Amino acid sequence: MSRQGIRRGPYDLAVVGGGIVGLAHALAARRLGKRVVVLERDAANVGASIRNFGFVTVTGQARGAQWRRALRSRDVWDAVAGPAGIASQHAGLTLAVQTQEGLAVVESFLATEMGTGCQLLDPAPALARYPHLNPEGLLGVLESPHERRVEAKHAIPRLTRWLAEALGVQFAFGVNVRAVDPPRVETSAGPIDAGAVAICPGSDDTGPFAERLAGYRLSKCKLHMLRAAPLPGTYRQTAAVMGDLSLVRYPGYASLPEAAALTERLEADPGAGPALAHGIHLIAVQSADGSLVLGDSHAYADAPDPFQPAEVDDAILNLARATLALDDFRVTERWTGVYAAAAGRENLIDRPRDDVRQVVITSGTGMSTAFALAEESVGELFAGDPSAHPLPV
Structure with a gap:
């Protein structure tokens, strides 16, 4: 994987963004x-793709195409995880419900096609199965089998390495793309030949x-995350x-x-109200070393500031204390991430010309839906269906 030179090609597809x-x-x-060649402007992937939970979320995705993309992307993760190490x-997923209004939302959800394979557990069987949940105030647990979780900061480099070594994808790091006019792509390391371009x-x-x-x-959107031992x-x-x-x-x-009644209830709650104001909802996942990744918040701006207010982190930790069977947390890492956002839109595939696609996930669901969205984009560029073809290994 080159960090200095770059092969001119020709390539069928140049991907801008790693x-x-x-x-x-x-x-x-x-x-x-x-x-394929992938052109990444940084020397390594340090963006939003490694600053997340690594949580491949299906349950709760927007009904319809987005939910189906999450199911498909989950299946792709299952296929590539082993070979990529x-x-x-x-x-x-275990969603701990602590309000009657929340139970009503879950029961309604289970009546939809998205509830297939999920179930609502009463507190006693839920705690027997998931003793890491806080029993205080627990009214039930929505259990889903659909989700997966990988360690994002390790998974992205390993996926990159596997694509290069096993599948023959060329990578060039530290390379800026200046102009796209297939079959010519101008980069800071010189021009390359590519029949089509996907800008990500x-x-x-x-x-x-x-x-x-x-x-x-x-x-x-700027979000806060923490790692706690x-x-x-x-x-x-x-x-x-x-x-x-x-x-x-x-x-x-x-x-x-x-959900309207639940929103009203939470807005009036002294504990939940401040969290809602910061766009916080709890996600807690555990890493192989036993540490917990906790988050997250959501603050929207055209140019998010670089600061991480303590009150936001405190609100996340308070939610974790109320939900998990742990009294306290020793925070070992804190970080922020930034992703593109657009009101009322999960993603976009922009089409500047027939041989170029510009693809942006605008809902913070990259780990959950990127594989399926990319199959749609690449399928358009090459008039084929990638999902119908096995992995070329």
């Missing part, structure tokens, strides 16, 4: 037998065809944990009529 969306495009194109930290800029709105992104009225003992999560606030955050729940 985050999860770019990697997903490389995989989809290789399924069709295409020659990516460990699955745990599977499934993440939250960067300054690259080729950036002027077109302005028409989508994109903003940026658990207290000594046998604490072990077997699935990701969320709570009532997730039911008014994730559109697959929040779009249900019953």
